[in-house]
Amino acid sequence: MPTRARPAPRLALTASPSPDGVLLGPLKIFEESPRLGPIFGVRVRSADHRAEVPTHRHPQGQLVVALRGGVVCEVPDGVWMVPPTCAVWVPSELPHSIRATANAHMGYLFVQPGASSLPDHCCTLAISPLVRELVLHLADQPSEYEVDSPTGRLAMVLLEELATMPREHLRLPTSTEPRLQRIAKMLSDDPADRRTLAQWGQVVATSERTLARLIRHETGLTFGRWRQQLHLIVALHQLSAGQSVQRVAEALGYDSVTAFISMFKKSLGKPPGKYFAAIAQRDDAG
Numbered sequence: 001m002p003t004r005a006r007p008a009p010r011l012a013l014t015a016s017p018s019p020d021g022v023l024l025g026p027l028k029i030f031e032e033s034p035r036l037g038p039i040f041g042v043r044v045r046s047a048d049h050r051a052e053v054p055t056h057r058h059p060q061g062q063l064v065v066a067l068r069g070g071v072v073c074e075v076p077d078g079v080w081m082v083p084p085t086c087a088v089w090v091p092s093e094l095p096h097s098i099r100a101t102a103n104a105h106m107g108y109l110f111v112q113p114g115a116s117s118l119p120d121h122c123c124t125l126a127i128s129p130l131v132r133e134l135v136l137h138l139a140d141q142p143s144e145y146e147v148d149s150p151t152g153r154l155a156m157v158l159l160e161e162l163a164t165m166p167r168e169h170l171r172l173p174t175s176t177e178p179r180l181q182r183i184a185k186m187l188s189d190d191p192a193d194r195r196t197l198a199q200w201g202q203v204v205a206t207s208e209r210t211l212a213r214l215i216r217h218e219t220g221l222t223f224g225r226w227r228q229q230l231h232l233i234v235a236l237h238q239l240s241a242g243q244s245v246q247r248v249a250e251a252l253g254y255d256s257v258t259a260f261i262s263m264f265k266k267s268l269g270k271p272p273g274k275y276f277a278a279i280a281q282r283d284d285a286g
Contacts, residue, residue, distance in 0.1 A: 069104030070240025192253030
C-alpha cells in the first residue's frame with residue numbers, strides 16, 4: 001500500500017526569530033519520521049537582520065543552498081563561504097553552524113546516508129539553474145514519498161545532477177591549536193589588521209619560523225595565503241549582503257580599491273562586479 005504523504009515541513013524563520021538572531025530549525029521533525037524519502041528539503045528565509053543556526057548535527061547529509069544573500073557554514077576544520085547560487089555540502093553527523101546575511105533566502109536539502117555519491121567531506125558546489133529549480137521544487141513537496149513516484153524520480157535526477165556540479169574553492173581552513181585559534185579570532189574580529197608574521201609571533205610568544213611552520217602544518221597554507229583566503233571569505237559575505245566594493249576594500253585594510261579587486265580577481269578569476277554579474281545571470285537563467 002502506498003505511503004500516505006505528509007505535508008512538507010516548513011522552517012518559519014522569518015516569523016519567529018529569537019531576540020538574539022539565532023534561528024533554530026525543526027530538525028527533530030526529520031529525525032522522528034521513519035519513512036522519509038532519500039532526499040528532501042525546506043526553504044529558509046532570514047529576516048531583516050543577520051541570523052544563525054547554532055552548532056548541531058543530524059543523521060542526514062545537508063546541502064545548504066544560497067538562493068539570495070550570503071551564507072557561512074562553519075565545521076570543525078574550516079569555514080565555508082556560500083555566495084548566491086552556490087551550495088556547501090555537509091556530510092552526515094558532522095557538527096556545523098550556519099550564519100546568513102540579512103534577508104538571505106536558502107534551501108536546505110537533506111540527503112539520507114548512502115543515497116548520494118557526494119563526498120564524505122565538505123565542499124562548495126556551483127549550482128546550475130536546473131539544480132536550483134529542483135531544490136526549490138523538492139522543498140515544496142512532502143518529505144515522505146515513494147521512490148517510484150514523480151517526486152522520487154525528480155529526487156534521483158537531482159542527486160545525479162549534484163554529482164556533476166563544479167567545485168568552488170571557498171574554504172578557510174582552521175585549527176584547534178591555541179596559538180592559531182587566537183590569531184584567527186583576532187583577525188576575524190579585525191580583518192584589516194596588517195601585522196606581519198613576526199609581529200604575530202610576538203603576540204603568541206612564538207618565533208616567526210616556528211609560527212610559519214605551524215600555520216602551514218595546520219592549514220596547508222602560508223600565513224599570507226591564509227590571510228588572503230580570510231579576506232576573500234569576508235569579502236564575499238559582505239558583498240553578498242550588498243556592501244559596496246569600496247567599503248569592503250576599506251574594511252579589509254587595502255590601500256586601494258584596485259589592490260582589493262586584483263586580489264579578488266586572482267582568487268576567483270573575475271573582478272567583483274563581473275563575478276556577481278555572472279551569478280545574477282545564472283539566477284535569471286533559472
